[in-house]
Amino acid sequence: MSTLTVYNTRTRQKERFEPIEPGHARVYSCGPTVYAAQHLGNLRPYLFADLLRRALEAEGLRVTHVINITDVGHLTSDADTGEDKMERAAARAGRKASEIAAFYTEKWLLDRRRLNCVPPEVLPKATEHIPEQIALAQILEAKGYTYRIADGLYFDTRKFPRYAEFARLDLEGQEAGARIGDVPEKHQPADFALWKFPVAGVERQQEWDSPWGRGFPGWHLECSAMSVKYLGKSFDIHTGGVDHIRVHHTNEIAQSECAFDVHPWVRYWLHNEFYEFGGEKMAKSTGNVLLLEDLLERGFEPLAFRYFFLQGHYRQQQSFTLEAMEAAATGYRRLLAHAAEVRGEKGEPDRGRIAPLQARFREAVRDDLNAPRALAVAWEVTRSPELSPADKRSLLLEFDRWLGLGLATEEPRTASRESDPRIDALLARREAARATREFATADRIRKELEAEGILVEDTPEGPRWRRR
RNA sequence: GGCGGCGUAGCCAAGUGGUAAGGCAUGGGACUGCAAAUCCCUGAUCCCCGGUUCGAAUCCGGGCGCCGCCUCCA
Incomplete structure (x- = not known):
C-alpha cells in the first residue's frame, strides 16, 4: 500500500496517492513546445515530474509516464496577424517547421539526459496524432458541445456546468476586467477552439484536412487526445506548470469529461511553481531566459542544476540567481565527494543504525515530494559520526533512487583528469x-x-x- | 477589475500551534612552508501592527512589499 501523499490541485489538499489500477501508476505530463530552446524555467516541470516518477517507482508501482511533444504551433498573443510560433520560427530560420521541431526536440531530450531524468514510456507528438484529435472533436460535436464560427470549431463552455470548478474561476468577475475578446464571435470569453481555420492570406506549413475543412487543431486538444490514447479514458496523475491550471487544464478537463463521460477524468492534478529570475518569471516571451547550456558554458555541471531544483519544494516559487546556483554547485560537489568516498565500501550496513535515517528520508519524500527535507537527511548521513562507511554507502545510494544525482556513478570534480x-x-x-x-x-x-x-x-x- | 501564492539569517531554502532543518557564504580553529582541498566550531525570534491562546514563524484581522494566473507561457 502506497503512503505517498501529494497535493492535488483538484481538491486543494494533500491526499494519499491510490492508483486506479492497483500497482500501476499512469501519469501524463504536459510537455515542451518545440519551437525554441527550453530554458531553466521550462526544465523545472520535467525535473518535478521525474522526482514524482521516481517516488512512485520507489513505492513499488509500475509507472507508465507519457510526456507529449507539442510540435504544432500555437497562436501568438497577437492573434490578429494569425502568426504561429512554430511557423514564425521556421520562417526566421528558413527551415521547415518539422525541422525546427525535430531540432528543439533533440535539444530537450539532451537536456533531460544531462539532468538524469528517467525516459518516459511514451513521447507522443501532436502532429502524429491529428486523427485522434479530430476524432475527439467529432465526438464533442456529435454530443452538441460545439459551435462553428468563421474562425473555427469552438467548445461551448456553457454546456459544461462544472467548467469553473477546477480552477475555481469567477467567470463573472473575469469578464468584468477582461479585455476585448480576440475572437468577437465567441459566445463566451472562455470558449476555446477545437479546430482552427487558416487565416486568409497566411500561408501555413502545418495544415490538415478535417470534417470541417482544412486547418489545424486547437492547442488544448492534443493533450486530451494523446493522454487518453496511451493511458485510458481516466487515469491517475496529470502534471504541469501552475500557469496551465486556469486555461489549458480547465479546457482539457472540459473536453475530456464531456467526450468520455468521466468524472474526475484525472484523479490527481499536480502543478509546479515557477522559478523567479531577477524579480520576474523566466519566460521566453520576455526574453528573460537562461538555458542549461548557458550554465554549462559557465562551468557548471548539469546535475548541479538538478541539485538546485531539489533544494526547493516544487510547489514553491524559487529564486534562481547565479549566486544560488554557485551555492548549489558547491553543495552538489561536496555531497558527491562524500558519496564517492564510501562508494566502494564492501561491508554490510547495520540495519538498526540506518533504519531511522531511511524512515526520515522516505517520510520527507512521501510528504508531497519534499525534496529539500530529504536532501537535509542525506547531508545528515554524510556528517554522522555514528554511521559506518558501509552504512553511509547504503543510505546514500538508496536515497539517490529519488534524488537522481548520480551519487553512485558521477565522478567528483577534484583531481585533474587532464595532462599538459x-x-x-x-x-x-x-x-x-x-x-x-x-x-x-x-x-x-x-x-x-x-x-x-x-x-x-x-x-x-x-x-x-x-x-x- | 477578478483569482492564487509568497515575505524565515548575507544568499538559496525547510518548518503551518510548543519555543527556528539543510546547503552556500562569513568569521574562528585544525591541517599546510604559505595556500588550496578537507574537518570542527560559528549566526536569525521568522515584513509591520493588533488579536486568539498557557504558548504562534505557524491561527484570525488590518497594513506594507513581492511574484504569478485571468493572453502565448513551465
Missing part, C-alpha cells in the same frame, strides 16, 4: 623548488598558473591542478 606537458613541466620545477625550500620560486610559479586560470593544489600524493 607544459603545465606538468612547470609543476615539476615548482616541486624541485619546494624540495629545496625555495618557496618564493614555488609561489611565483603557482601565481603564474593561477593567472591563466589554473589552480594548483598540493596534496599528500603530490601536486595536482585543475582549471578555473
Whole structure:
C-alpha cells in the first residue's frame, strides 16, 4: 500500500496517492513546445515530474509516464496577424517547421539526459496524432458541445456546468476586467477552439484536412487526445506548470469529461511553481531566459542544476540567481565527494543504525515530494559520526533512487583528469623548488598558473591542478 | 477589475500551534612552508501592527512589499 501523499490541485489538499489500477501508476505530463530552446524555467516541470516518477517507482508501482511533444504551433498573443510560433520560427530560420521541431526536440531530450531524468514510456507528438484529435472533436460535436464560427470549431463552455470548478474561476468577475475578446464571435470569453481555420492570406506549413475543412487543431486538444490514447479514458496523475491550471487544464478537463463521460477524468492534478529570475518569471516571451547550456558554458555541471531544483519544494516559487546556483554547485560537489568516498565500501550496513535515517528520508519524500527535507537527511548521513562507511554507502545510494544525482556513478570534480606537458613541466620545477625550500620560486610559479586560470593544489600524493 | 501564492539569517531554502532543518557564504580553529582541498566550531525570534491562546514563524484581522494566473507561457 502506497503512503505517498501529494497535493492535488483538484481538491486543494494533500491526499494519499491510490492508483486506479492497483500497482500501476499512469501519469501524463504536459510537455515542451518545440519551437525554441527550453530554458531553466521550462526544465523545472520535467525535473518535478521525474522526482514524482521516481517516488512512485520507489513505492513499488509500475509507472507508465507519457510526456507529449507539442510540435504544432500555437497562436501568438497577437492573434490578429494569425502568426504561429512554430511557423514564425521556421520562417526566421528558413527551415521547415518539422525541422525546427525535430531540432528543439533533440535539444530537450539532451537536456533531460544531462539532468538524469528517467525516459518516459511514451513521447507522443501532436502532429502524429491529428486523427485522434479530430476524432475527439467529432465526438464533442456529435454530443452538441460545439459551435462553428468563421474562425473555427469552438467548445461551448456553457454546456459544461462544472467548467469553473477546477480552477475555481469567477467567470463573472473575469469578464468584468477582461479585455476585448480576440475572437468577437465567441459566445463566451472562455470558449476555446477545437479546430482552427487558416487565416486568409497566411500561408501555413502545418495544415490538415478535417470534417470541417482544412486547418489545424486547437492547442488544448492534443493533450486530451494523446493522454487518453496511451493511458485510458481516466487515469491517475496529470502534471504541469501552475500557469496551465486556469486555461489549458480547465479546457482539457472540459473536453475530456464531456467526450468520455468521466468524472474526475484525472484523479490527481499536480502543478509546479515557477522559478523567479531577477524579480520576474523566466519566460521566453520576455526574453528573460537562461538555458542549461548557458550554465554549462559557465562551468557548471548539469546535475548541479538538478541539485538546485531539489533544494526547493516544487510547489514553491524559487529564486534562481547565479549566486544560488554557485551555492548549489558547491553543495552538489561536496555531497558527491562524500558519496564517492564510501562508494566502494564492501561491508554490510547495520540495519538498526540506518533504519531511522531511511524512515526520515522516505517520510520527507512521501510528504508531497519534499525534496529539500530529504536532501537535509542525506547531508545528515554524510556528517554522522555514528554511521559506518558501509552504512553511509547504503543510505546514500538508496536515497539517490529519488534524488537522481548520480551519487553512485558521477565522478567528483577534484583531481585533474587532464595532462599538459607544459603545465606538468612547470609543476615539476615548482616541486624541485619546494624540495629545496625555495618557496618564493614555488609561489611565483603557482601565481603564474593561477593567472591563466589554473589552480594548483598540493596534496599528500603530490601536486595536482585543475582549471578555473 | 477578478483569482492564487509568497515575505524565515548575507544568499538559496525547510518548518503551518510548543519555543527556528539543510546547503552556500562569513568569521574562528585544525591541517599546510604559505595556500588550496578537507574537518570542527560559528549566526536569525521568522515584513509591520493588533488579536486568539498557557504558548504562534505557524491561527484570525488590518497594513506594507513581492511574484504569478485571468493572453502565448513551465
